[in-house]
Amino acid sequence: MIFAIKVEVRDPVRKIFVFDAQKTMYGGKQIAQGDRIYLFASENEGGPGLIARGLVTSAKAIARQTPRVSIVVKRTAHVKRRLGRGELKPFSNWNDGRPETELNFKFYRQATNKIVGISGEAAAFLRESF
Numbered sequence: 001m002i003f004a005i006k007v008e009v010r011d012p013v014r015k016i017f018v019f020d021a022q023k024t025m026y027g028g029k030q031i032a033q034g035d036r037i038y039l040f041a042s043e044n045e046g047g048p049g050l051i052a053r054g055l056v057t058s059a060k061a062i063a064r065q066t067p068r069v070s071i072v073v074k075r076t077a078h079v080k081r082r083l084g085r086g087e088l089k090p091f092s093n094w095n096d097g098r099p100e101t102e103l104n105f106k107f108y109r110q111a112t113n114k115i116v117g118i119s120g121e122a123a124a125f126l127r128e129s130f
Helices: 099-108 120-127
Strands: 002-007 016-025 036-041 049-062 068-078 114-118
Touching (some): 036 120, 049 120
Parallel strands (some): 002 036, 016 114
Antiparallel strands (some): 002 114
16 A cells, blocks of 8 residues: 655655654555655645655554554655645545545545555656656
């Protein structure tokens, strides 16, 4: 499975990111070491949206009623084109099957930061930004 995370990122040029006790939705709790992940710097905290692609080097589930996971991510690529809330907002026909709509739904319909599982189509769409 491929994942994406929307989270506050204080230093977007880091090579290693540590994210503690992150909320999970849409299969995000299945994240594991070795998985690919796309990093979105949350616009709620002043970030620009998609900033990097990476590899999960560590993942640890935290026992709670609401599933949370702590992960460490090694950056493998820098984004080359902007992709955030503004670019995804027009894609709001929830049943159109487009990868842009999937990302808009999972990240921006409910504005909380989270780790989500994404489809192969959404991952292929995100790869175009690198």
